[in-house]
Amino acid sequence: MIEFLQQLGQNTRTGFTKLGRGTFFLFQTISGILSVLPRPRLVLNQMYSIGVLSFLIITISGLFVGMVLGLQGYYILSDFGAEETLGVMVAASLVRELGPVVSALLFAGRAGSALTAEIGLMKATEQLSGMEMMAVDPIKRIISPRFLAGFLSMPLLAALFSAVGIIGGQMVGSGLLGVDEGAYWSQMQAKLDFQDDIINGVIKSIVFGFIASWIALFEGYDAIPTSEGVSRATTRTVVNSAFSILGLDFILTALMFGDN
Amino acid sequence: MDNSGLPQNSLVSVQNLSFSRGNKKIFDDISLEFERGKITAIMGPSGTGKTTLLKLIGGQLFPEQGTIIVDGNNVHRLRRSELYNLRKRMGMLFQSGALLTDMNVFDNVAFPLREHTHLPESMIRTLVLMKLQAVGLRGARNLMPNELSGGMARRIALARAIALDPMMIMYDEPFTGQDPISKGALVHLIKSLNTILSLTSIVVSHDVQETAAIADYIYVISEGKIVGQGTPKEIEQSDSDWVQQFMTGAADGPAHFHYPAKDYVDDLLSTGKRY
Numbered sequence: 264m265i266e267f268l269q270q271l272g273q274n275t276r277t278g279f280t281k282l283g284r285g286t287f288f289l290f291q292t293i294s295g296i297l298s299v300l301p302r303p304r305l306v307l308n309q310m311y312s313i314g315v316l317s318f319l320i321i322t323i324s325g326l327f328v329g330m331v332l333g334l335q336g337y338y339i340l341s342d343f344g345a346e347e348t349l350g351v352m353v354a355a356s357l358v359r360e361l362g363p364v365v366s367a368l369l370f371a372g373r374a375g376s377a378l379t380a381e382i383g384l385m386k387a388t389e390q391l392s393g394m395e396m397m398a399v400d401p402i403k404r405i406i407s408p409r410f411l412a413g414f415l416s417m418p419l420l421a422a423l424f425s426a427v428g429i430i431g432g433q434m435v436g437s438g439l440l441g442v443d444e445g446a447y448w449s450q451m452q453a454k455l456d457f458q459d460d461i462i463n464g465v466i467k468s469i470v471f472g473f474i475a476s477w478i479a480l481f482e483g484y485d486a487i488p489t490s491e492g493v494s495r496a497t498t499r500t501v502v503n504s505a506f507s508i509l510g511l512d513f514i515l516t517a518l519m520f521g522d523n
Numbered sequence: 524m525d526n527s528g529l530p531q532n533s534l535v536s537v538q539n540l541s542f543s544r545g546n547k548k549i550f551d552d553i554s555l556e557f558e559r560g561k562i563t564a565i566m567g568p569s570g571t572g573k574t575t576l577l578k579l580i581g582g583q584l585f586p587e588q589g590t591i592i593v594d595g596n597n598v599h600r601l602r603r604s605e606l607y608n609l610r611k612r613m614g615m616l617f618q619s620g621a622l623l624t625d626m627n628v629f630d631n632v633a634f635p636l637r638e639h640t641h642l643p644e645s646m647i648r649t650l651v652l653m654k655l656q657a658v659g660l661r662g663a664r665n666l667m668p669n670e671l672s673g674g675m676a677r678r679i680a681l682a683r684a685i686a687l688d689p690m691m692i693m694y695d696e697p698f699t700g701q702d703p704i705s706k707g708a709l710v711h712l713i714k715s716l717n718t719i720l721s722l723t724s725i726v727v728s729h730d731v732q733e734t735a736a737i738a739d740y741i742y743v744i745s746e747g748k749i750v751g752q753g754t755p756k757e758i759e760q761s762d763s764d765w766v767q768q769f770m771t772g773a774a775d776g777p778a779h780f781h782y783p784a785k786d787y788v789d790d791l792l793s794t795g796k797r798y
Contacts, residue, residue, distance in 0.1 A: 395581075
């Protein structure tokens, strides 16, 4: 029993210490962004590898999620004779929830893990400390551009995901199941609110991009510089990002859509 | 340790330094001087914290006690921007080379120039080619770091370390894991760069012959203490058992072959249970 309590205390302490290091790291990263701004090329290069290279997985996943939504939505709505509102259902679920959440989870798996492994290996091969000895701050040169790129890419990827998903829903809904195409689009236009639905969705994806990039970069930077350490850090990135994204999604949803 | 015979004209001066990692004392009140324009070697078995010493001099680690003065600056009292300015004048060659793996050789050598100067690209090209020529690898400029052999990577890293024309270079185990030809090339390079660029070099190594061939002054460190110092000749003739063991490579001596353990027979006869 005593041992269990000791272990619990130990773990809590380690956890809080890490949280402290992580917060300090985030602060350094954000203040490093100022020195990145005059060198947009650094950010653009990272947006390519973080954002553009995630296009394929985001597009394909978005398409399938949209198609499944079209199928499921049709079966339920047609029971009530309301299959005309399929467009609303597909678009609202995507823009409010699935777009930001699923694309953030995919982002953490595809780009986040890659970032952690990259930074962790740079640490293990002394590239970061070599940079420090060349009087180049690795936070400013390596971390901040990647953070900014992740943070900017996420809303764009979420938007892409939702857009492709809506097209997928339309393909199944009106292409396969015979929902009127005009109704699909016009109902969607009429019912979806720019402020409530789209902006809130974008805010969510910005928050998720922030959290996922922070976790990925910090885990890499904080990794034990061995092969095992980097592998563990990569796992932690995916697991912690998933938890944070889903937990935050609940909180954000409660705040945004609570009093409707 | 008697410091009276030490040169006054030192670029780097380590005074009464103590440093521990966990419970292990890496340095216990040691003092070293590194004279301007000379090659000073720090030798000792692996795990004596030789790399740690270089990181302390470079300001990446903080000592528990003692001061480190580099060119008149107390490294650990400097503000961050001052430390970074000082580091621009210190080159360091890491054991692994620490080349940036996402860019080719040319960009690696150009990296410090692009980060710290606003020189036009044509001038950067000229400078980079000059540095690469100095290490004999001008022809390898388009290779990626993973296409380089260990010796080549170290030479490229050396070209990068001299890119900003520093006042000193710290070499971390430059000869480890190199074939005889690469070793020879590195020995020659360290010596000739030191003379031509009038650098001050600090070489951390456990390769006795190579280091003794180029060093002007040698410190032998073991278990946090300086166990011997002097010119290579003096070290060779040292009457310290410890220095003799290290220089001749005897398996047993003051440094034991066996890691501390309980009595061998007792250990074999015991049940092997973990207590």
